[in-house]
Amino acid sequence: MSGRDYLHIWYLAQSAVILFLLLLIGAWEAYHGIRMVVVIIPVAVIMLLAIVSSILDQQPHWLELINRWVQALCQPLILTVVWGMVTRILIVRLQLPARGIVALGMIYYVVMFAPFASEIGGQLQLTVARIFYLFWWFNTVLAMEIALPLKFTGPHAFAVLISTGAVGAISYFVMVTTVMRAWKLSWPGIKPQFGWGFSWIVLAILIIADLWFTIWNAYGTGDRWQTVLTSYHLVWKRPTGTFTMQAFEAAVGEETLCRFGFLGCSLYAFRKFTNRIPYAVVLSSALFALIHYFNLFGQSFSMTTVQVLSAFSLGLFYAVVYLYTGQLWIPMLMHFLLDWTSFTASNSTMMSGNAGAMDWLTLVLQMILFIAITIWMMFGKRRHVMKRHADRLIGEDQHFGFRLEFN
Numbered sequence: 001m002s003g004r005d006y007l008h009i010w011y012l013a014q015s016a017v018i019l020f021l022l023l024l025i026g027a028w029e030a031y032h033g034i035r036m037v038v039v040i041i042p043v044a045v046i047m048l049l050a051i052v053s054s055i056l057d058q059q060p061h062w063l064e065l066i067n068r069w070v071q072a073l074c075q076p077l078i079l080t081v082v083w084g085m086v087t088r089i090l091i092v093r094l095q096l097p098a099r100g101i102v103a104l105g106m107i108y109y110v111v112m113f114a115p116f117a118s119e120i121g122g123q124l125q126l127t128v129a130r131i132f133y134l135f136w137w138f139n140t141v142l143a144m145e146i147a148l149p150l151k152f153t154g155p156h157a158f159a160v161l162i163s164t165g166a167v168g169a170i171s172y173f174v175m176v177t178t179v180m181r182a183w184k185l186s187w188p189g190i191k192p193q194f195g196w197g198f199s200w201i202v203l204a205i206l207i208i209a210d211l212w213f214t215i216w217n218a219y220g221t222g223d224r225w226q227t228v229l230t231s232y233h234l235v236w237k238r239p240t241g242t243f244t245m246q247a248f249e250a251a252v253g254e255e256t257l258c259r260f261g262f263l264g265c266s267l268y269a270f271r272k273f274t275n276r277i278p279y280a281v282v283l284s285s286a287l288f289a290l291i292h293y294f295n296l297f298g299q300s301f302s303m304t305t306v307q308v309l310s311a312f313s314l315g316l317f318y319a320v321v322y323l324y325t326g327q328l329w330i331p332m333l334m335h336f337l338l339d340w341t342s343f344t345a346s347n348s349t350m351m352s353g354n355a356g357a358m359d360w361l362t363l364v365l366q367m368i369l370f371i372a373i374t375i376w377m378m379f380g381k382r383r384h385v386m387k388r389h390a391d392r393l394i395g396e397d398q399h400f401g402f403r404l405e406f407n
Contacts, residue, residue, distance in 0.1 A: 004118050005183065011115035012054055018082055019047040025085065044401070046074050054119065071120045072133050074142040079112055084147025091152055098154035105148075106158070106167050113141060113175040121175075122182030127269040130183070134176065134261040135291070141175060142168035142253060164245035169253035176256050185264050186393040188256070188328040195388070197381035204322055209373060210334045213366065218341035225361060243343040251336035258288040258315060259322045259331055268394045277323065277386055278378055285315030295350070302355035306363050314338075320377040323386035326393070340388035 026040035053059060053067040087105045093096045123132050142165040153159040161167050162272075177188055215232070222228035262284040270276035289312035296304050318331035343349050377386065 004122070007115045007118040007178070007304055008054070011119040012051060014112070015047055015050045015054070018078065019044055019051065021082060021086060022047060025089075043074075043078055046070060046078065050075065050120075065126065067152055068120060068123050071116070071221075072124065073136070076113060076137050077118055079116065080140060080143055080147045083109060083112065084144075087148055087212045088152050098152060099158075102148075102152070102158050103152045106161065109144065109167060110171045111174055113137070113171060113299045114178045117175045117179035118182050121179035124183075127265050130265045131262060131287070134179075134257060134265070135173060135287075138172055138253065141172045142249070144168045159213075160241050160245050164242060165249035165253065166245040169249045169256070172253055173256045176261050177182065180264060181258065183265075183268075185268060186395060188260050189326065192370055197384045197388075199356045199381065201383055202377075203325065206317075206324070206373070209369065210317070210338075213369065214334075214338050217338060217366075218345040220362075223358060228358070228361060228365070237344050239340065239344045243349070246349055247336050247340035247343055250339050252333045254288070255318065255328060255332045255335055258284055258291075258317055260328050262287050263319055263322065264360070264393055267390050277383065277390055280390075281316060281319040281323070281374065283402060285312050285319055288312070288315035296351050299352070303351045303353060305361070306355045306359050307351060309363055310366055313367040316374040317370040320374050320386065323389050323393075324377065327388040 001206070022040055022044040026037045026044065029040065030037045049067055050071050053063060072173075083105065087101060090096045090101045121133065124133060144162045144165070144167060148162060150159045151161055153162055180186065180188075215234075216229070219232045219234050220228070221233045222231040263280055266280035266283045267276060270279045273279060289308045292311045293304060293307045295307060299307070314335075318334065321334065322328060322331050377383070
């Protein structure tokens with residue numbers, strides 16, 4: 001059987017267990033007169049639909065269509081909520097040790113969405129639908145803290161891993177890797193093929209530019225245009241576990257969403273265009289930028305707009321780094337170091353106040369740097385290397401349908 005066959009069996013088993021748990025919880029709540037049972041019933045119907053649709057070899061097209069969209073929208077949320085409910089019940093009702101239950105729960109959470117990604121996510125064919133649901137699943141999978149309040153998480157280290165979204169980011173990475181393979185796209189990193197056109201000097205330039213910007217972003221203190229590039233305050237502050245895990249969550253989660261997911265889907269959508277690489281790079285970077293407007297809940301509009309435009313230029317840079325190297329871990333590491341140093345130096349993960357003249361000046365300088373690098377990468381041998389990697393990232397010369405046979 002192929003890997004997707006095993007994931008299909010896992011999907012059916014997991015859906016059946018979820019349905020059983022929902023019925024059990026619903027019966028308990030009905031017995032105690034808790035009105036939450038009216039919510040349990042429609043959720044149980046959704047899981048029953050998931051099981052029936054997966055079992056039937058031949059099913060009406062309308063049923064297949066309804067199941068696909070209902071499951072894509074609702075099932076990740078159901079899995080997250082039921083995971084949190086069961087974890088709380090085991091700790092509170094059965095008095096089992098929180099440390100062990102939460103540890104096992106986090107381990108399972110990492111792989112819990114993989115069968116769903118293969119079974120339901122693999123059915124999505126439209127690029128718009130793929131991009132929308134990648135974003136929807138990103139917000140759902142990283143909502144562990146809502147499903148499991150911190151008072152139930154046990155040790156402080158577990159609370160940090162859950163509240164920062166670090167575990168959720170790993171789970172999302174596994175989920176997207178699974179669904180990208182179901183779409184016959186690429187692994188998050190291809191085997192390095194440093195053939196014709198690749199230059200270690202170009203890679204060194206990209207790394208040096210990233211390191212300089214990381215230092216300037218975190219430790220630059222210029223308050224006038226004359227000193228904006230030359231004034232620094234290099235003071236080491238001991239990073240906290242929370243800031244480290246928040247930087248990890250942003251790096252793994254956002255790079256998985258935007259470079260692995262958005263960029264991969266965009267490359268596939270533009271596969272017949274001559275200029276597919278710049279089109280895909282700009283589109284994925286624009287999407288990466290726009291999601292930062294969600295920070296308006298804690299920041300001013302002007303400062304958030306600065307952050308959005310900054311994210312756009314960074315998205316361009318990370319995209320060309322990913323395409324030139326074919327390795328997702330490199331932009332992940334760059335993103336982590338940028339956020340980690342910034343969070344540690346500023347002692348905050350949010351940008352406060354309104355954007356001033358210096359904020360706009362530093363933004364312009366940043367955009368000039370990264371847009372110039374992006375344009376430079378679009379010509380000569382550098383573009384040929386990115387094209388070669390882009391071909392593999394959209395599934396060309398890739399092997400799918402791995403099988404395990406047991407005689």
